[in-house]
Amino acid sequence: MIEVKDLYKEFNGSTVLKGISTTFEKGKTNMIIGQSGSGKTVFLKCLLGLHIPEKGIISFDGRIQSELGIKERRQLRQDMGMVFQGGALFDSLTIEENILFPLKMFTDKSKSEMLDRVNAVLNRVKLENVNNKFPAELSGGMQKRVAIARAIVMNPKYLFCDEPNSGLDPRTATVIDNLIQEITDEYQIITIINSHDMNSVMEIGEKIIFLKNGINAWEGTNEEIFETENEAVVEFVYSSNLFKKVREAYLSKTK
Amino acid sequence: MNYLKHIGKYFIMLRQVFKKPQKWSVFRELLFREIDDLGLKSMGIIMFISFFVGGVVAIQTALNVDSPFIPKYLIGFATKRGIILEFAPTFMSIILAGKVGSYITSSMGTMRVTEQIDALEVMGINSLNYLVLPKILAALFFYPILILLSMFMGIIGGYYAGLLTDLFYSEDYIYGIQLDFDPYYIKYALTKAVVFAFVITTIPAYHGFYVKGGSLEVGRASTKAVVWTSIVIILLNYFLTQMLLG
Structure with a gap:
C-alpha cells in the first residue's frame, strides 16, 4: 500500500500541494484527475521521488521515502515502473x-x-x-x-502513468486502458494514473482522486463519481454535453 | 549574480558526474559509443580544415616574407610553430566546440524535454553520471589524438601549398619544419587539448541537461553552449599560454 500523509510542496514561495492525504491499494487502478495546474503532475513527481516535498510522509509498504538512504531509495525506484506522457523511450x-x-x-x-x-x-x-x-x-x-x-x-510493485492516452485515438486509448488494467490485476501492483481522459476515468478508475488547487477535493470510485454532489467534481467531469447526458442516464437508471 | 548561480550549478553538476558508474559493462559500452560519436566522427572535418589552413598559413607566410634577406626555410618554421602552438590546439577546439558542443547540448536537451532524463532518474540511475562521464572521458582520451592529427595535416597542407604554388621549395620547407624542434611545444599543445576537451564536453552538457521548455529552447541552449564554450576556451588559452610559456 502507498500512504500519503499531509503532503506539501512549494515552488518559489507558491504552495502547489496543500496537505494531500490518501492511500493507494494493491491490485487497484487509481486515477488522479483535476484541471491543469491543480497539482496532479507535481503530486505524481513527489510520489516518484523526482520532487522532494516540504512536508508530509509518503510510505511505500512501510518504507518512508524521506527516511531512505541512497541504496534503499535506489531499490525503491527499481520497484517502480513509469509510463511517461510521450513514452520517453530512448530514441x-x-x-x-x-x-x-x-x-x-x-x-x-x-x-x-x-x-x-x-x-x-x-x-x-x-x-x-x-x-x-x-x-x-x-x-x-x-x-x-x-x-x-x-x-x-x-x-515493479508500483506502476505510474502520466496521461497514458494523450495523443491517441479513442480506440487505441481504450486498448491502452484495458492493457494497464489487465496488468494491474495480473501482477497485483498498485497503479496510479494521472489523466484528463474522462473515458479512462469511467472505464478503469477503481479509485479516483480529484485535485483542486493542490487539495484533495474528492475521492471515490467510478460509480460514486456519477452520484456525487460535489460541485467542483461535477463541473469538471461533466463539462461536456455527452458526459452530462451519460450521467443523467445513469442516475435515471439507478433511481 | 546570475552568472555566479550558473557557475555554482555547473560545479554541483560536476560533483554528480564524477561518481562511480553504476555498472561497468554498460559504462564501457557507452564510452566506446562516445569515442565514435565525439571523436572518430570528427576526424574527417579536422583533417580537411587542418590541411587547407596549413596550406593558407604557408602561402600567407611566403607572401609576407618575400625578401632576399629572409631565408625561405622560415616559411616551414613559422607554419610549424603557428600550427603546433595555436592553430591545432586552440582553433581546432573552437571548431570542435561548434560541432561536438552543439551535438551534446541538442541531444541532451532533447532528452530533457522528451522526459528521457526523467525516465533515467525514475529508474534510479544517476543521469548525469550516466550521460556525461562517458563523454568527458571519451573526449579526454581522443581529443589529443585529433589535435596531433590536426598538426600533422596542417604541416602536410603547407608542404603541398608550396608544391602547387611554387612560392617556396619543398626542401626549404622540410628543413624549416625540422629546425629548432622543441618537444615541449607538443606537450604544451596537448595540455591545452586536454583542458579544452573537458570544457567542450562539460559546458554543453550543462546547457543541455538543465534546458527547460521545448525544441526552441533546445536550439537556444545549443547556441548559448557554443558561445560560452568558445569564450571559456579563449580565456583559458590566454591563461594557459601565460602559465606554460610565459
Missing part, C-alpha cells in the same frame, strides 16, 4: 534495447535470459516483430505499449 536505442535497458543496469541475468524476458513483455503488450525498430518508426499507440513493456520488465 537512440532500438525497442529491444529500450526494454533491455533496466535489466542490463540492475540485474546480472545472462543475455538469453534478458532477451526471453524482453520478448515475454513484448508479447504481453501484444507487440510482435518490433525488436529491431527504433521508437520513431512506431505509431503513438505502439510507442505507449513499448513504454508499458519497459515499465513492467522489472516486475
